[in-house]
Amino acid sequence: MAVVRPIVVVAMLSLGGLGGLPVARAQKSTTTSQPSPPATPEAAELGPRPKPKVNASPAPDSVALRQHLRQAASLQSQYKDSEALAQYQAALKLNGQHYESLWRAAVLSVSIGNRYSDETRKKAYFDAAHQYADRALALQPEGGESNYAMALALFSEAGLISARDRLRLFKQLRSHVFLAAERRPDLPEAWQLLGRWYYRVAHYNVLEKTFSRIFLGGYPQGATSKKAMDALEKARQLDPGRIQYCYDLARMYKYQGRRRRAIAVLQEAIKLPTYTSEDLTMNRLCQQLLPPLLRAAARRDRLHARWYEHLPARPATSANDQ
Numbered sequence: 001m002a003v004v005r006p007i008v009v010v011a012m013l014s015l016g017g018l019g020g021l022p023v024a025r026a027q028k029s030t031t032t033s034q035p036s037p038p039a040t041p042e043a044a045e046l047g048p049r050p051k052p053k054v055n056a057s058p059a060p061d062s063v064a065l066r067q068h069l070r071q072a073a074s075l076q077s078q079y080k081d082s083e084a085l086a087q088y089q090a091a092l093k094l095n096g097q098h099y100e101s102l103w104r105a106a107v108l109s110v111s112i113g114n115r116y117s118d119e120t121r122k123k124a125y126f127d128a129a130h131q132y133a134d135r136a137l138a139l140q141p142e143g144g145e146s147n148y149a150m151a152l153a154l155f156s157e158a159g160l161i162s163a164r165d166r167l168r169l170f171k172q173l174r175s176h177v178f179l180a181a182e183r184r185p186d187l188p189e190a191w192q193l194l195g196r197w198y199y200r201v202a203h204y205n206v207l208e209k210t211f212s213r214i215f216l217g218g219y220p221q222g223a224t225s226k227k228a229m230d231a232l233e234k235a236r237q238l239d240p241g242r243i244q245y246c247y248d249l250a251r252m253y254k255y256q257g258r259r260r261r262a263i264a265v266l267q268e269a270i271k272l273p274t275y276t277s278e279d280l281t282m283n284r285l286c287q288q289l290l291p292p293l294l295r296a297a298a299r300r301d302r303l304h305a306r307w308y309e310h311l312p313a314r315p316a317t318s319a320n321d322q
Contacts, residue, residue, distance in 0.1 A: 065094045079276045081108050099139050106132035106149035110156045123160055129153040144183030148190045151176035167212055173197055174220050188238035192245055195231030198223045199252055225256055243272045243282040259297050266290045
């Protein structure tokens with residue numbers, strides 16, 4: 001089944017039981033306009049949290065449930081997130097503890113929520129995503145997909161909370177981003193989140209570090225810009241056609257003063273095909289980021305050329321001097 005490709009806007013300083021959610025309204029895929037907003041899910045309608053089943057063999061999927069999964073996969077491949085979410089919700093009505101439906105519903109809820117500018121609607125979707133992911137974690141606490149879904153839900157919530165709560169969240173995120181990349185090393189989205197986490201924590205300022213030491217028992221150690229860029233490069237290697245990874249990576253290279261590398265990544269990014277409105281948005285952001293970098297690189301080249309012109313000429317050596 002195809003891997004979900006959620007769109008999460010970079011925020012370097014700022015990412016049975018469940019079958020009761022109202023079915024999201026269908027949306028049509030487009031490459032020129034924002035998809036129609038689906039109906040907002042009500043988190044209060046979620047059923048009771050499933051209990052973990054350690055070493056328990058999952059019940060075989062029914063024919064109807066498998067049909068919903070096939071339809072959801074087909075809709076995802078067409079970038080129809082709202083309709084795909086509706087299919088996973090229908091699957092959860094048949095089996096509220098279906099692991100794949102839970103974590104994929106969490107990822108799709110984040111993807112749809114990110115399309116809203118209204119924070120109330122965003123929060124409704126992000127809260128629902130958190131609860132889906134929480135129940136997936138209850139079923140598989142160390143699952144790569146469940147930890148990825150939880151990490152994505154927490155990252156999305158970061159832009160809606162206070163600075164101090166955001167520091168608590170980033171400390172909580174550590175285990176989820178590491179488990180997601182460790183258990184699903186083939187999942188490029190997991191490496192993207194790990195790279196973002198590395199970069200954000202590596203750039204804590206003095207106040208953030210002080211607050212973390214006093215009130216949170218310390219801040220996560222071992223995060224560096226290099227690890228962040230390596231993780232984003234891994235995500236890009238796994239999915240070269242994903243423009244979001246190029247944009248994240250180019251920004252990191254830019255902030256680290258590696259203009260040439262940022263330019264190379266952006267020049268590749270703007271040539272990638274666009275399939276959705278989010279892809280078009282990322283393409284425009286890449287095109288906006290590229291010209292200033294090209295101008296800065298050109299200025300640097302001119303300065304170097306002038307410097308070399310004023311270097312004293314080396315005296316020619318004769319055969320007698322050798």
